[in-house]
Amino acid sequence: MTNVVIINGSNTRNSRVTAIQEKVERFFTAHSVTIHTNYVHELPADALITANYANDDIIAENKKVEEADIVVVLTPIYKASYTGILKTYLDLLPQKALVGKTVLPIAVGGSIGHLLALEYALKPILAVLGATNIAHSVYIVDKQIIRLENGNFAIEDDANNRLEAELNKLQNIVAIN
Numbered sequence: 262m263t264n265v266v267i268i269n270g271s272n273t274r275n276s277r278v279t280a281i282q283e284k285v286e287r288f289f290t291a292h293s294v295t296i297h298t299n300y301v302h303e304l305p306a307d308a309l310i311t312a313n314y315a316n317d318d319i320i321a322e323n324k325k326v327e328e329a330d331i332v333v334v335l336t337p338i339y340k341a342s343y344t345g346i347l348k349t350y351l352d353l354l355p356q357k358a359l360v361g362k363t364v365l366p367i368a369v370g371g372s373i374g375h376l377l378a379l380e381y382a383l384k385p386i387l388a389v390l391g392a393t394n395i396a397h398s399v400y401i402v403d404k405q406i407i408r409l410e411n412g413n414f415a416i417e418d419d420a421n422n423r424l425e426a427e428l429n430k431l432q433n434i435v436a437i438n
Contacts, residue, residue: 265289266329267298270336270347274300277369277406278337280414281424285333285367288428297325301350309349319353326354331363331431332392334383337403338370342382351386360391365427366398369406376400396431399424 267285271278289296299322308316336343364387366379379398387395405420
């Protein structure tokens with residue numbers, strides 16, 4: 262069975278990034294894939310800040326990444342880069358943690374002007390971690406994710422279609438039933 266780990270580099274569960282995460286989870290659930298989501302902001306702050314590789318929560322999350330076939334990395338874009346909390350966690354992954362995995366980077370940002378943050382900031386870090394099979398990045402402008410009155414989110418068609426296209430490509434890369 263295929264294992265997917267979603268690394269959510271947002272600083273809250275109540276964000277547009279989480280709306281995208283939930284869309285990704287629904288896709289994989291529909292294909293009977295095992296999913297684990299790592300909400301980085303919920304990991305122990307002291308372990309993240311002090312780079313405590315021996316922390317039980319960090320070890321457990323790293324084990325999930327080790328067992329994954331697909332790793333989805335989600336992040337908001339702040340000041341033209343992925344979040345510091347995401348970088349802090351990525352620093353705690355073993356040197357070649359992404360070898361042999363398909364990695365899908367997804368970002369949500371305030372303007373199209375930060376689109377290249379994925380290419381020039383996040384992808385090099387993923388490559389250093391051993392990722393050689395990096396799927397085409399998906400960048401979504403935050404205004405394409407509408408917060409509904411009931412607290413849920415709706416994703417505009419353009420963004421939804423681009424995200425679904427990349428997710429569907431993963432079916433061809435890894436045996437998703």
